[in-house]
Amino acid sequence: xAIPIExxxxxxxxxxxxxxxxxxxxNESLFMTTPVGRAVRLRAGESVERxxxxxxxxxxxxxxxxxxxxxxxxxxxxxxxxxxxxxxxxDRLARAIYAGLQLAGRMGLSRLAMATVGTERGVFDVERAxxxxxxxxxxxxxxGALMPASLVVAVSGQVERAAYRAALGALGAPR
Numbered sequence: 001x002a003i004p005i006e007x008x009x010x011x012x013x014x015x016x017x018x019x020x021x022x023x024x025x026x027n028e029s030l031f032m033t034t035p036v037g038r039a040v041r042l043r044a045g046e047s048v049e050r051x052x053x054x055x056x057x058x059x060x061x062x063x064x065x066x067x068x069x070x071x072x073x074x075x076x077x078x079x080x081x082x083x084x085x086x087x088x089x090x091d092r093l094a095r096a097i098y099a100g101l102q103l104a105g106r107m108g109l110s111r112l113a114m115a116t117v118g119t120e121r122g123v124f125d126v127e128r129a130x131x132x133x134x135x136x137x138x139x140x141x142x143x144g145a146l147m148p149a150s151l152v153v154a155v156s157g158q159v160e161r162a163a164y165r166a167a168l169g170a171l172g173a174p175r
Contacts, residue, residue, distance in 0.1 A: 002172040003141035006150040009164045010113075014154035015043040018072040020109035021065070022154075023100045025117045026078035030056035030064065036115040040076060044069030052078050059083070061095035065103050073113070077103055081117040082124075090132055093118045097136045105146025113152040116160055126160050130167035137171055 014022050014036060025034045030052040032041040041049050051066040058064055060083030068074045081096035083089075097117060104112055118129035133153070140147060153168070155161045 003137060003147065005137070005141070005147050005172070007137075007168050007172060008150070008152045009155060009161055009168065010152050011155050011157065011161050013039060014113050014115045015040045015071055017113040017152060017154065019111040019113045019150075019152065020073065021068070021075035021077050021104055021107075021112055022071070022073045023063075023077040023079055023097075023104070023112060023114040023117070025082070025115060025120045026052065026058075026064075026080050027082070028057045028060060028080055028084055029053065030058060030078055030080075032078075034120045036120075037078075040071070044071045044076065048076055052076075060085075060089070061092040061099070063096055063099035063103055065107070075104075075107070075109065079117050082120060086121060086123050088118075088123050088128070090124075090128070093124065093129070093132050094136050097133055098140065101136070101140060101148070102145070104148060110149040112148045112150070113154055115154050116156075116164070119160075126163040127167070130164045133164070134167040134171055137168075141171075 118124040
C-alpha cells in the first residue's frame with residue numbers, strides 16, 4: 001500500500017535536522033533520559049526538558065509537544081511508547097506514535113523527523129518497532145487522517161537503517 005508521504009531513512013543525529021518537528025522517545029515522567037533525548041536536550045537547551053516535565057507525567061501511549069529551543073526544528077514531540085514497566089506492548093507503542101503524529105497534524109506541521117521509538121532499553125527489537133511505525137502510518141493513511149508531507153526516520157546504525165527501510169518499503173520505497 002503506497003501512502004502519500006515522502007519517507008526517508010537517515011543515519012545520523014536527529015537534532016541536526018531542519019524540519020518542522022522532531023519526534024523523540026520519552027519516558028512517562030518526560031525527563032529526557034533516553035540516549036536520543038539526552039542528545040536533543042544538549043542541542044536544544046534545558047528549557048525543552050523543563051517544558052516537557054511541566055506537562056507530565058504522561059501515561060505510556062501518549063505524547064506532548066514543546067518548543068524546539070535552540071534546534072533548527074521549531075518543535076519537539078515527546079512520544080511515550082514504553083512505560084516504566086518496560087513491557088513490550090505494541091498497542092501502547094502504536095497509540096503513542098499515533099498521538100505524536102496527531103499532534104503534528106493538528107499543528108499543521110508537514111516536515112517531520114522521528115527517532116526510533118520503542119527500542120529504548122531494549123523493550124522492542126528494531127524490526128518490531130519499525131513494523132509498528134509502518135502499521136500506524138498505513139492505518140492513518142487508510143483512515144484519511146492528517147499526514148505529514150515528509151517523514152525522516154533518524155537511525156543510529158546500519159542494522160536500524162535496514163530494518164526501517166524493510167518495514168517502510170511497502171508504504172512507498174523509502175530513500
